[in-house]
Amino acid sequence: MDPVASSEFSNFELEVASLPRVEEVKLHPISKKYLVKLQVGTSISFMFFAVGLFLGYTFLSAQFHTYLFWAAILLVLLFGWSIFNNVMYVKKSGYALREQDIIFKRGFLFEKTTVVPFNRIQHVTVERSFLDKILNISSLKVFTAGGSGSDVSVPGIKPETATSLKEEISGRIYNHA
Secondary structure (H helix, E strand, C coil): CCCCCCCCCCCCCCCHHHCCCHHHCCCEECCCHHHHHHHHHHHHHHHHHHHHHHHHHHHCCHHHHHHHHHHHHHHHHHHHHHHHHHHHHHHHCEEEECCCEEEEEECCCCCEEEEEEHHHEEEEEEECCHHHHHHCCEEEEEEECCCCCCCEEEEEECHHHHHHHHHHHHHHHHHHC
16 A cells, blocks of 8 residues: 555544534424334233233232232333333434435434434335334334444334335435445
């Protein structure tokens, strides 16, 4: 490898204040139908635990009923928190496609923003579960090199939008290759 002549090499400092800010990007919200999917999953989980508590109350001796009562209170509190968490997750989640990357922001208590440049993307898929088909939503999954799972998974997108996003990203990663 030839050494780079000092006249050709530059490594100027960038002004951090002038860099584009991810926070200023207008994000597209995910579908409210995704909230229905989350609430169904939460409710099914709650039902399993509630049935377990009921069976425990029915078949265990009376000395355990106090513990089961407190377990039921804890279960109701956790269920309420999960419902609230699902609502806030959908409310605070959003995605955007920019000229050079895709952004996905999620979370309300612990916010997480993921920015994946197109030149790092290996492939993109659109997935739909049984419940997604009923609710007419899908998930866009973006994969980069080196990972076993998707690096960005944007849930709750209309299938037509997800397909067009997939085609756009695929075209851009082809142009970056």
